[in-house]
Amino acid sequence: MNSFERHRPRLSQASRPLTVTIPARNEHGEEVPTAIAGENPLTIYVDKRELVTLMTLGARPEALTLGWLLNQRMVKNIEDILSVQVDWEVEAVSVTTRNGLDDAEKKMSTRTVTTGCGQGTMFGDLMEEIDSVALPATAQFSQDALYALLAEVRAYDSVYKAAGAVHGCALAQCTPDGCEILMFVEDVGRHNAVDAIAGQMWLDGIEGGDKVFYTTGRLTSEMVIKTAQMGIPVLVSRSGLTQMGWEIAKRVGITMIGRARGKHYLLFSGMENFTR
Amino acid sequence: MNSFERHRPRLSQASRPLTVTIPARNEHGEEVPTAIAGENPLTIYVDKRELVTLMTLGARPEALTLGWLLNQRMVKNIEDILSVQVDWEVEAVSVTTRNGLDDAEKKMSTRTVTTGCGQGTMFGDLMEEIDSVALPATAQFSQDALYALLAEVRAYDSVYKAAGAVHGCALAQCTPDGCEILMFVEDVGRHNAVDAIAGQMWLDGIEGGDKVFYTTGRLTSEMVIKTAQMGIPVLVSRSGLTQMGWEIAKRVGITMIGRARGKHYLLFSGMENFTR
Numbered sequence: 247m248n249s250f251e252r253h254r255p256r257l258s259q260a261s262r263p264l265t266v267t268i269p270a271r272n273e274h275g276e277e278v279p280t281a282i283a284g285e286n287p288l289t290i291y292v293d294k295r296e297l298v299t300l301m302t303l304g305a306r307p308e309a310l311t312l313g314w315l316l317n318q319r320m321v322k323n324i325e326d327i328l329s330v331q332v333d334w335e336v337e338a339v340s341v342t343t344r345n346g347l348d349d350a351e352k353k354m355s356t357r358t359v360t361t362g363c364g365q366g367t368m369f370g371d372l373m374e375e376i377d378s379v380a381l382p383a384t385a386q387f388s389q390d391a392l393y394a395l396l397a398e399v400r401a402y403d404s405v406y407k408a409a410g411a412v413h414g415c416a417l418a419q420c421t422p423d424g425c426e427i428l429m430f431v432e433d434v435g436r437h438n439a440v441d442a443i444a445g446q447m448w449l450d451g452i453e454g455g456d457k458v459f460y461t462t463g464r465l466t467s468e469m470v471i472k473t474a475q476m477g478i479p480v481l482v483s484r485s486g487l488t489q490m491g492w493e494i495a496k497r498v499g500i501t502m503i504g505r506a507r508g509k510h511y512l513l514f515s516g517m518e519n520f521t522r
Numbered sequence: 523m524n525s526f527e528r529h530r531p532r533l534s535q536a537s538r539p540l541t542v543t544i545p546a547r548n549e550h551g552e553e554v555p556t557a558i559a560g561e562n563p564l565t566i567y568v569d570k571r572e573l574v575t576l577m578t579l580g581a582r583p584e585a586l587t588l589g590w591l592l593n594q595r596m597v598k599n600i601e602d603i604l605s606v607q608v609d610w611e612v613e614a615v616s617v618t619t620r621n622g623l624d625d626a627e628k629k630m631s632t633r634t635v636t637t638g639c640g641q642g643t644m645f646g647d648l649m650e651e652i653d654s655v656a657l658p659a660t661a662q663f664s665q666d667a668l669y670a671l672l673a674e675v676r677a678y679d680s681v682y683k684a685a686g687a688v689h690g691c692a693l694a695q696c697t698p699d700g701c702e703i704l705m706f707v708e709d710v711g712r713h714n715a716v717d718a719i720a721g722q723m724w725l726d727g728i729e730g731g732d733k734v735f736y737t738t739g740r741l742t743s744e745m746v747i748k749t750a751q752m753g754i755p756v757l758v759s760r761s762g763l764t765q766m767g768w769e770i771a772k773r774v775g776i777t778m779i780g781r782a783r784g785k786h787y788l789l790f791s792g793m794e795n796f797t798r
Contacts, residue, residue, distance in 0.1 A: 410762035
């Protein structure tokens with residue numbers, strides 16, 4: 247889609263301060279100024295109806311809101327969103343749609359609390375949908391590209407380095423010449439970070455088929471499902487994985503790599519699409 | 523309460539296998555048998571009504587179910603629960619109550635998705651309730667007791683050591699003679715682990731006032747709120763904390779210690795109740 251034609255909702259730009267410094271005391275009784283991550287409730291209202299309260303660092307609240315609505319399958323087209331306005335004074339974001347939400351009533355009536363950092367995804371629906379996700383079966387990835395990606399991630403300035411207690415996610419594009427990080431989002435919940443990236447991709451009309459998704463967090467079922475929903479065929483994590491995450495990755499054809507730090511990693515799926 | 527008088531619901535004993543071993547491949551192209559954590563959907567039905575699906579390791583599904591209902595404030599008294607029956611064949615737990623749930627309809631209509639590993643806690647309600655939580659203001663904790671606790675935790679056999687990708691929580695009792703771990707629960711979501719401990723405490727009628735709560739996970743708002751709800755005045759984590767976690771801990775008078783590993787730690791709140 248031509249960027250001139252692309253619809254953009256009216257967005258606020260309401261990023262929060264990400265860390266504060268508090269006085270802690272160490273094992274020697276010394277006062278140690280310690281940076282800690284912010285955590286803010288953000289209640290999503292859609293057409294004046296309260297839907298959910300997310301706890302967030304607040305770095306990318308507009309993209310987070312869009313990504314949450316997308317990943318919950320509440321809205322299908324970005325054209326249906328007229329505006330996303332965050333107001334931290336009242337800890338709320340007001341979303342205005344053209345025609346209301348799809349099935350919000352039904353979707354809110356049961357909920358799945360997902361593993362690590364759940365966001366109440368409708369698990370059954372997603373598992374039905376997952377088989378219709380089309381990933382490019384021939385997306386190739388290599389050890390050189392992986393090492394380039396890890397070097398880029400290390401170089402990134404982050405709240406984690408300053409304060410810990412956050413998870414980071416990155417969307418990257420790797421070519422034979424190296425890897426470029428297109429977005430890097432941290433949040434107190436890793437699913438907020440992935441939702442914010444999904445929201446930004448949706449907003450900018452970015453396709454996932456030639457991208458790589460990196461996360462500091464664990465590869466649980468929901469993380470793998472969201473990666474598949476974004477259409478991204480390669481998923482890399484600094485951490486480990488769960489059995490269900492592994493099974494879904496194999497089912498949808500994601501190349502999945504865990505425990506990736508420095509020059510070490512474990513390849514868990516997609517052996518046929520990975521070159522060492 | 524005398525244990526002879528204490529009501530116990532009829533409980534299944536349906537723990538799942540906790541890890542499976544899969545073939546991964548390392549950076550040298552070698553096949554490495556790798557243990558990974560199980561992750562299972564468990565749908566909670568109360569009096570035949572579907573409430574929620576939790577993604578869980580499945581170590582303590584009955585205690586998890588009870589703790590979830592308790593921490594969501596769906597049930598107030600253990601006497602109201604007649605039975606908790608887990609059936610992994612259908613990935614469901616069936617709870618039977620004496621008189622139905624309190625306000626389940628209302629509680630399910632809005633939800634808060636909590637930071638790290640959310641379980642849709644009704645955040646607003648909890649923040650109102652938190653001021654009525656009575657913690658023993660004079661509960662003392664010491665560096666010696668902390669080191670004893672950390673040594674006990676290290677010695678614990680764990681899924682984490684085998685497979686990673688889980689969080690652990692422990693309920694401990696510390697005396698001048700040392701620390702004893704009363705319960706240790708791991709789960710793919712750290713809020714499942716804390717809910718399972720809350721459920722087991724509820725089941726066994728264990729008071730929190732003279733206990734210490736340990737978690738490998740981050741000290742976000744929800745973790746601190748749940749510790750306060752369990753009536754436990756001391757909270758220790760291997761990880762960091764968020765600003766809201768810190769503020770709530772100060773407000774309710776929890777002694778909070780983070781980044782606790784080996785002989786290192788940071789004391790974040792409750793300086794007046796801690797002896798070095």
